[in-house]
Amino acid sequence: MPLTPEDVRNKRFTPVRLREGYDMGEVDQFLDEVESELQRLAATGNGSDSEPVTTETAEHAAASTTDAAKPTSEPVVAGADNTEPHTVAAASVAAARLMELAGRNADQVVAEAEASAESIVSEARAQAQRLEQESTSKVETMQTEARERSERVETEVGTRRRELMAELQTERDAIGAEVEHLRAFEREYRSRLKLYFSSQLAQLEGEETASTALSDTDDGESRSDETAVGRSADPDAADTDNSEADPAGDGQQPRSRLQSLLGEEPDQHS
Numbered sequence: 001m002p003l004t005p006e007d008v009r010n011k012r013f014t015p016v017r018l019r020e021g022y023d024m025g026e027v028d029q030f031l032d033e034v035e036s037e038l039q040r041l042a043a044t045g046n047g048s049d050s051e052p053v054t055t056e057t058a059e060h061a062a063a064s065t066t067d068a069a070k071p072t073s074e075p076v077v078a079g080a081d082n083t084e085p086h087t088v089a090a091a092s093v094a095a096a097r098l099m100e101l102a103g104r105n106a107d108q109v110v111a112e113a114e115a116s117a118e119s120i121v122s123e124a125r126a127q128a129q130r131l132e133q134e135s136t137s138k139v140e141t142m143q144t145e146a147r148e149r150s151e152r153v154e155t156e157v158g159t160r161r162r163e164l165m166a167e168l169q170t171e172r173d174a175i176g177a178e179v180e181h182l183r184a185f186e187r188e189y190r191s192r193l194k195l196y197f198s199s200q201l202a203q204l205e206g207e208e209t210a211s212t213a214l215s216d217t218d219d220g221e222s223r224s225d226e227t228a229v230g231r232s233a234d235p236d237a238a239d240t241d242n243s244e245a246d247p248a249g250d251g252q253q254p255r256s257r258l259q260s261l262l263g264e265e266p267d268q269h270s
Helices: 003-011 024-046 053-069 080-233 237-245 255-260
Strands: none
Touching: 024 080
């Protein structure tokens, strides 16, 4: 398949990522095709006896053709000798255009690679910044939630503690009131019991005193007569009776049964 200028113009190399430049295999292959086509063109222009035309030879021939195109005093020779310069000039132009396209494609690929790299870097930076903002936002949200939860728990604990203290104080006041009530009841009960026992003992003592007084009255009357008779016979009997009435001889009356139960001392007589 012959190589045309349109093929050279439309040829695009595959950009290589992670480094600048073209795929070396494709470039070498394309250069081989160009070299073969140039050799074919040179062979066609020079005949079967001509040698393959290299790039340097083509450029030299192009320069010679340019010099030949200038006005001179020599006449132009027509015929087969004029075919070779035109062929070499065409090959030189094709090579120059190939170099221009290669440089243009290289610049374009470099620009595209730089733009792609800048885009990737910008996107990575934007993504990193977005992730950092999201992480910061999540951390702040978690800290706020933890702080609110801590404050809520602290408030609940404080409220519950105050409620328990109020309940304990209420129970303490109730127990204190109950104890005071029991103490008052105990005092009243003791007082009533003491009054009851006092009245009972007084009643018993009164009955005993009345019985004793009645018995003493009867005995006294009989003893009066006997005493009167005895005293007339023995004057010292009166002193003996007085000593029997006060055995201790200190003028103290004996304790009654009520005084013994209540722990009271008998009245002192001077």
